[in-house]
Amino acid sequence: MKDYKASIHTWLKENRESAIQFLQQLIQEQSTQGNEETVQSIVAxxxxxxxxxxxxxxxxxxxxxxxxxxxxxxxxxxxxxxVVGVWRGSGGGRTIVLNGHVDIVPAGDLTQWNISPFKGEIMDGKMYGRGTTDMKGGNLSLYLAVEAIKASGIELKGDVILHSVVEEESGGAGTLAAVMKGFKADAAIIPEPTNMKIFPKQQGSKWFRIHVKGRSAHGGMRYLGVSAIEKSSVVVEHIKVLENLRNDRIDDPLYANIPIPVPINIGRIEGGDWPSSVADAVIMEGRIGISPEETMEDGQKELEDWLAKLADIDPWFKENPVTLEWYGARWLPGSIDNDHPLMDILSEKYKSVIGTQPVIEASPWGTDGGLLSQVGNTPSIIFGPGTSNMAHFPNEYIEIDKIFEVAEILALTVMEWCCIQESSY
Amino acid sequence: MKDYKASIHTWLKENRESAIQFLQQLIQEQSTQGNEETVQSIVAxxxxxxxxxxxxxxxxxxxxxxxxxxxxxxxxxxxxxxVVGVWRGSGGGRTIVLNGHVDIVPAGDLTQWNISPFKGEIMDGKMYGRGTTDMKGGNLSLYLAVEAIKASGIELKGDVILHSVVEEESGGAGTLAAVMKGFKADAAIIPEPTNMKIFPKQQGSKWFRIHVKGRSAHGGMRYLGVSAIEKSSVVVEHIKVLENLRNDRIDDPLYANIPIPVPINIGRIEGGDWPSSVADAVIMEGRIGISPEETMEDGQKELEDWLAKLADIDPWFKENPVTLEWYGARWLPGSIDNDHPLMDILSEKYKSVIGTQPVIEASPWGTDGGLLSQVGNTPSIIFGPGTSNMAHFPNEYIEIDKIFEVAEILALTVMEWCCIQESSY
Structure with missing residues (x-):
């Protein structure tokens, strides 16, 4: 294996400049939802x-x-x-999906950017731009990994299936389409921004909307009414108790350092229509985190049942139950066994390239790994060079060195997972 | 006085049908803000x-x-x-303002009306329509009271000044204009809908807007953020403590049966912009009731100072103080002494016409009586035939009998207050 490693390392070093230029080309394509065709033709x-x-x-x-x-x-x-690229193996090896999305979220308020979001400018070893970290930089690691192996003249036994998908930011229809077309494998790696941590588990999530009722009255006689704003505080507190219960259940050491592994977040509130009236309705919108140990349906049912218990803590809710609506996007939780052989290989290659043990954690957000695992029966690991705290923010950037480090780790991982055809080297 | 009383009573009885038709004519005028000219020409x-x-x-x-x-x-x-009508007295008597507004609030959602809002249809002794109770029915009592006295051939010593004003529903600019033009008196009566209770005190009120700050984070890592929605619950609870303190201070027996004499109502809330983000800002809008025993300025200052104390109960507010904005409408509190001679006269005439003691209470809402009292130096009593729980609602109505009862009480009250010129009867 030693020689392969040197060969991969050298190839990546020699092709660094052209790879960076290629990434700039990808960043210059504003591939927001509905505008992915040009960038996909470059990838193809x-x-x-x-x-x-x-x-x-x-x-x-x-x-x-x-x-x-x-x-x-x-x-x-x-x-x-x-776009899907397939490199067929000679047979007898394990297959792998390498999955990355080319769609990006909009740049947002341009006045908050100190640098152009669509040029790919480089400063202090970082490339700036929308999509650098989420996740065209990670995608570059995939292309480089496969190209480095091929350039080294190596043949693999198992197939390498590279997904370049759309729609990840909008619900995962791209990966779903790839899976439905049969582009599945024994395992998958997705280089979403993990800051080079290894995420074997990913939290799923579902959006909900809660309608809280009150009873209107003139504000000067507010004692004749029932404030839906005050009742919504009761609902928020009640949901926090459920959040505690759900998180107390989680004993996977992966979550040891995460204060709330699967949070329930109330992100929006709106209610009442007049300062001097008692609010008779409040709407709250939120997101429930779904643990990799439960199904989406079980998580949803638990929230539904829990809200029905509001009547036990406040008789108002007996006559005026809140209503719960599921809406908007949904990300399936994803999971791969901690002792899955791909986890072992990836961790070992990380250590051999970086020199330290990798950090293994659970992801606080969902990825297309949920669809790959649950629909495509392809257990997935998330491991990439970007950092999630840059994703979707102004002045998004990626550290260029990490792209090449991840490429090297992935090349070695794929070679071991898919198994080298001995005659080829 | 007995003969006068019989004469007034008889005149009201004989002129009942034409008066009802006149009220229908007033209801048929859709005198919302900016559209009061026709109804004012009818009144003039x-x-x-x-x-x-x-x-x-x-x-x-x-x-x-x-x-x-x-x-x-x-x-x-x-x-x-x-429009202001003046009936000059012969001199030496107390003067009175009789104040009513002709502006109405819009009919709102017409599908919620079971009967036309602008016809003045009568069913079971009630006239239906927008403005019947608030307050064209009360205005009719004023016209009838004055007309009945005049028709009885009586002359008064004091002036009777009848205000027919605009803009009461929008901040009181009509009454302010009348006062600024010098149409003031020794006391005033306003037949706003009190359901024939006598209100010597009226709560003032002021609108406010509170901006609560949080810190944004991804909902899947909500522990990294600070929810402005949760912090807004802290603010709501804090304000309730102030409301208690302010109401504990009120010892006027007028408020004995009112659970919260001067409430602070939070009527609107809005915050956060994404279900799966921690909300970094919430706006709440509300109304503070101002007691007749305090000034508007003192009430406002007390809320400002109180909100500054949030830092003592939650350190978050030390670095991230809420901001308080005063906006929108403002109604001055109004007050007349409980033992003011006009209170005695009105109560006595009530008893002589109705046969029972009147209910004397404090009003939970502001009226133009605040401007009359504080700006016009004209202490005001609110006493009218409508019911406030119909005001601004669909299917607004007024009980017709009450219009005539109030007219009779007011006629007798005005005669005694302004003093009859003996030679005239």
Whole structure:
């Protein structure tokens, strides 16, 4: 293995400048939802040059809607193709999916950017721009890993299937489409921004809306009414008790350093319509974290049942129960066994490249790994060079060195997982 | 006095049908803000027919703005005239203002009305329509009271000044304009809907907006943020403590049966912008009740000082103080001494007409009586035939009998207050 390692390392070093320019090219494509076609054609061309079989297709809303796991803000996907590159192995090896999304969130308020979001400018070893960390930088690690192996003349026994998907930011329809087309494998790695931590588990999540009722009255006689604003505080406190119960249950040491492994967050509130009236209705919107140890359905049911118990703590809710609505996006939780062989290989390669033990944690957010695991039966690990606290924020950047470190770790991991065809080297 | 009483009673009985038709005519005028000209011309014609000197003028925004008590959503008042009728006494008597507003609030959602809001239809002794109870029915009591006295051939020593004003629903600019023009008196009666209770005190009120800060974070790591929604509950509870303190201070027996004499109501809340983010800002809008025993300024200052104390109960507010904004409308508190001679006269006449003792209470809402008392130095009593729980609601109505009962009580009250010129009867 030693020689392979040196060969990979050298290739990455020699191709560093062209790789950075390629990333700049990707950042210059403003591939927000519905605008992914150009960046996908660049990726497809790259995968072809690398000698992969490339499949290119536009998502089919009609087909996708047949899956209960489909979620998107749209049903038409013109201009939003998926690209998958396949490098077939000689047979007898384990297969792997390497999955990355090319869609980006909008740049947002440009006045908050100190640097152009769509140039890929470099300062102090960092490349700046929307999508550098989430996750075109991580995608570059994937391309480099495969290219480095191929450039070293190595043949693998197992297939390498590289997903370049759309729609991750909007519910995962791209990865769902790839899975539905059969692009699955024995395991997967997704280089979402983990700051080079290894995430074998990913929290799922679901959005909800709670309608709290009150009774209107003139503010000068507020004692004749019932304030939905005050009642909404009762609901918030009640939900915090459930959050405690749900998190007390989690004993996986992966979560040891996380204060609240699967939070329930109330992110929006709105209610009442007049300063001098008692508010008769409040709407709260939130997100429940779904543990990798439970199903989406179980988590949802638990919140539903819990809200019904409000009547026990405040008789108001007996006559005026809150109503719970599930809406918007949904991210499935994902999980791979802590002692899965791919976890061992990835950890070992991390140590051999970086020199220290990797940090292994659980992810506080969902990724397409939930769909790969649960729908595609492809257990997934999240491990990438970006940092999640830059994702979706102004002045997003990625540390360039980490892209190459991750590429090297992934190349060695893929080689061991998929198994080298001895005759090839 | 006995003969006068019989004469007034008989006149009201004989003129009942035409009075009801006149009220229907007033209800048919949709005199919402900016649309009061036609109804005022009907009133002005009525006052002229009754032999009053009539003054008619459009409000002057430039003049009004010179007063610190001016509040309106507009500064131009084309099409919104004030009307004042004056019946000069022979001299030596106490003067009285009889004040009523002709502006109405909009009918609102018409689907919630079971009957037309602008016809003045009568069913089971009630006239239905927007403005019946608030307060064209009460205004009719005023016209009838004066007309009945005049029709009985009585002359008074003191002046009777009848205000038919605009803008009560929008901050009181109509009454302010009348006061600024010198239409003041020794006391006033306003037949706002009190359900024939006598209100010697009226709660003032002021609107406020509180900005509560949080710190944003991804909902999946909500422990890294500070929820402005949770902090707003702390603010609501803190304000309730102040409300207790302010109400514990009130020992006037008038408030004995009122659970919260001067409430602080939080009527609106809005905050956060994403279900899966920790809310970093919440805005709450509310109304503070101002006791007749305090000034508007003292009440406002007390809330300001109280909110500064949030830092003592939660260190978050030390670094992130809430901000308090005063905005929108403002109603001055009003008050007349419980043993003011007009209170005695009105109570006695109530008993002589109705046969029972009147209920004397404090009003939970402000009226133009605050401006009359504080700016016009004209202590005011609120006493009228409508019911406040119908005001501003769909299917607003007034009990017709009560209009005539109030008219009779007011006629007798005015005669005694202003003093009959003996030679006239």
């Amino acid at each position: 061309e790259k995968l072809k040059q690398m000698g992969m079989e490339v499949e290119w297709w536009e998502l089919n809303g009609e087909e996708l809607k047949k899956s209960p796991y489909f979620y998107s803000s749209r049903e038409e996907f013109q201009g939003s193709p998926n | 014609e009525k006052l002229k027919q009754m032999g009053m000197e009539v003054e008619w003028w459009e409000l002057n925004g430039e003049e009004l703005k010179k007063s610190p008590y001016f509040y309106s959503s507009r500064e131009e008042f084309q099409g919104s005239p004030n």
